Amino acid sequence: MPLIPEEPQIHESAQGPRATPASGRTAPTPRPVPGPRPAAPPRPGRPGPLRPTPPVQRASRDVAVATPGPSVPAAATASATPQIQLIPASAEGALDAAEEAVDLLLDSGRAPGDVLVITTGEQHPWAAHELSFGEASYWAQHDAGDDVFYTDASVAGRAASRPVVVVAVNGGSDAAAASALPLALTRAGALLIVCGDPQQINSVLGAGV
Numbered sequence: 001m002p003l004i005p006e007e008p009q010i011h012e013s014a015q016g017p018r019a020t021p022a023s024g025r026t027a028p029t030p031r032p033v034p035g036p037r038p039a040a041p042p043r044p045g046r047p048g049p050l051r052p053t054p055p056v057q058r059a060s061r062d063v064a065v066a067t068p069g070p071s072v073p074a075a076a077t078a079s080a081t082p083q084i085q086l087i088p089a090s091a092e093g094a095l096d097a098a099e100e101a102v103d104l105l106l107d108s109g110r111a112p113g114d115v116l117v118i119t120t121g122e123q124h125p126w127a128a129h130e131l132s133f134g135e136a137s138y139w140a141q142h143d144a145g146d147d148v149f150y151t152d153a154s155v156a157g158r159a160a161s162r163p164v165v166v167v168a169v170n171g172g173s174d175a176a177a178a179s180a181l182p183l184a185l186t187r188a189g190a191l192l193i194v195c196g197d198p199q200q201i202n203s204v205l206g207a208g209v
């Protein structure tokens with residue numbers, strides 16, 4: 001049955017484990033008082049130059065949970081199968097849509113280390129930047145598991161499972177999307193968010209789920 005496009009609102013039926021604050025960070029005790037947030041360095045993919053050094057790990061933000069929206073359940077026969085949410089976007093806009101989804105996930109209380117982002121076309125600027133320091137350093141950040149990790153479909157099979165996987169169908173061949181989406185489904189523990197053309201996504205997930 002085809003998935004129904006929906007508004008870009010993130011809903012999770014079950015929150016995954018929160019990442020333990022890394023060494024050097026002060027955990028909220030017990031909850032910070034809401035107030036203006038300090039300016040953060042520009043995230044790759046947003047206006048501003050790429051960071052010349054490895055990015056500072058983002059802390060989980062403690063704010064009100066976003067209003068839940070409708071979700072499209074995956075195969076009902078498999079209780080362990082994550083929910084699937086489709087965010088309609090063009091190939092050119094899929095990466096921006098994925099970034100907005102990540103922002104909303106973090107704003108809703110998800111730990112950065114809970115999120116994996118996969119691109120089917122051009123690499124996310126963060127991945128391209130970090131790979132310039134070498135694959136060993138790049139995958140070490142993946143293994144640390146304390147920040148959002150960005151990878152592309154060609155090497156996504158090396159990535160470990162995370163509670164939430166976001167896929168940006170931002171170009172690439174049909175074969176790339178056809179391989180990335182089923183793979184992402186196996187890597188997502190609770191929620192799979194797919195940003196791209198609904199017809200293409202339905203044709204792939206409809207046959208693969």
